[in-house]
Amino acid sequence: MSSLALYNTLTRQSHPFVPIKSGEVSIYLCGATVQGSPHIGHIRSGLNFDILRRWLTKSGYTVTFIRNVTDIDDKILQKAAIEGTPWWALAAKYEREFSQAYAALNVLAPTYEPRATGHITQMIEPMARLMEKGLAYSASNGDVYLEVSKLDSYLTLSHQKVEDLQSSTEDVRSESYKRDPHDFALWKSAKEGEPSWPTPWGSGRPGWHLECSAMIYAYLGEAFDIHGGGLDLIFPHHENEIAQSHGAGWPFANVWMHNAWVTASGEKMSKSLGNSLLVSTLLKKVRGIELRWYLGSAHYRSMMEFSQEALDDSSTAFRRIESFLFRATEILGKPPTPTFAPQFVDAMNDDLAVPLVLAQIAENLRIGNIALTNNDDKAISVAANEIRGALEILGCDPFDPAFASSAADLAPTLDGVIALALEQRNAARARKDFAASDAIRDGLSDLGVSIEDTPQGPRWSITPMEKR
Numbered sequence: 001m002s003s004l005a006l007y008n009t010l011t012r013q014s015h016p017f018v019p020i021k022s023g024e025v026s027i028y029l030c031g032a033t034v035q036g037s038p039h040i041g042h043i044r045s046g047l048n049f050d051i052l053r054r055w056l057t058k059s060g061y062t063v064t065f066i067r068n069v070t071d072i073d074d075k076i077l078q079k080a081a082i083e084g085t086p087w088w089a090l091a092a093k094y095e096r097e098f099s100q101a102y103a104a105l106n107v108l109a110p111t112y113e114p115r116a117t118g119h120i121t122q123m124i125e126p127m128a129r130l131m132e133k134g135l136a137y138s139a140s141n142g143d144v145y146l147e148v149s150k151l152d153s154y155l156t157l158s159h160q161k162v163e164d165l166q167s168s169t170e171d172v173r174s175e176s177y178k179r180d181p182h183d184f185a186l187w188k189s190a191k192e193g194e195p196s197w198p199t200p201w202g203s204g205r206p207g208w209h210l211e212c213s214a215m216i217y218a219y220l221g222e223a224f225d226i227h228g229g230g231l232d233l234i235f236p237h238h239e240n241e242i243a244q245s246h247g248a249g250w251p252f253a254n255v256w257m258h259n260a261w262v263t264a265s266g267e268k269m270s271k272s273l274g275n276s277l278l279v280s281t282l283l284k285k286v287r288g289i290e291l292r293w294y295l296g297s298a299h300y301r302s303m304m305e306f307s308q309e310a311l312d313d314s315s316t317a318f319r320r321i322e323s324f325l326f327r328a329t330e331i332l333g334k335p336p337t338p339t340f341a342p343q344f345v346d347a348m349n350d351d352l353a354v355p356l357v358l359a360q361i362a363e364n365l366r367i368g369n370i371a372l373t374n375n376d377d378k379a380i381s382v383a384a385n386e387i388r389g390a391l392e393i394l395g396c397d398p399f400d401p402a403f404a405s406s407a408a409d410l411a412p413t414l415d416g417v418i419a420l421a422l423e424q425r426n427a428a429r430a431r432k433d434f435a436a437s438d439a440i441r442d443g444l445s446d447l448g449v450s451i452e453d454t455p456q457g458p459r460w461s462i463t464p465m466e467k468r
């Protein structure tokens, strides 16, 4: 049996995965900056790392999974000012939208989901250590900067040279206060009308990079197993996290994993695409399980070019798999039991080779459909069990209660079915078949459906189960 190997951005190679503590895995994933509604580019990261988490759990590890919420940031403050909304109300609104999108796509809730603004005290600790060691300084504008030239190493993740970098452009106004243009802000001084918190170096608010280092230390300690995020976070965000945490004397992450983007017309998804790629918009066209299947279908390190046609084709393909599993369930009298074939285990252990898994599902579907034609129950069962096992790890198991239809989804169907029954009752009455008409009424009544005849026609209502 193979063992897990993961690609590490730090070395640009796959290595056998060895956790710090036997049997346990600690993961930190940079979560959303909650300044807008989630689009599929945002959600892909959470979804890719959810597949990793499910596979580690299935492999027997106890996984601690931390995904943060950045709820204070320049963009949040700017947008809140434009909309005339308190910044915290804006952040909370979009945080809820992200939570809903993750849930709709069956992305498991993190073990803990810390918000940046709830961890200011924890951010002061690494700042104090960096100041003590002479690696950070408080500038005359009240900002606190990390002095990157004082670090033993910098840019080890992105493999860049400091002299090749453009100077940081996070805030042009602050450039003249830095000792070196490559220094970055740990802490931003309080500005008129902006929220601020007190520190020994003056009031202000945290820089983005410091938030993650502090929350990682709070929940996962000085050293942890896997740090994840989107490719675009490698520089400057993750380099600066490393600089702060190493500077503070913490070993930090062992393995760095980065997911690629969803692109549209070859570009990283951006606001210019409007609302068309929002999770909420796409969920009006396809079911959550279908959107997840589509977004999870590429290898996490491969770019994914979005197109409506590709999404439609992917949904059609998924429905074929699903209908095979439902047929198999009818024939075998119970849902398939998830099983994990050796070739599936090998594929997942090879840096989560999802495209290979999809090929295995397609092959099992082909064999399963032949078995259906041949009434070969044994072969139906083997194929269905293996498909369900793979779907479970991909988070696309149609039997997962997470995807159960809600009452709201069922309402139009229920309305139609009851209308059909009432039509039959009226037809029975018209032909004076009162036995049939009474049987339909009694049958509906037994199901808790009561009918009221009104001048506008019959109306129905349902008595809740516990009140019957």
Ligand SMILES: [Zn+2]
Pocket (backbone or CB within 6 Å): 029, 030, 031, 212, 237, 241
């Ligand atoms: Zn981060």
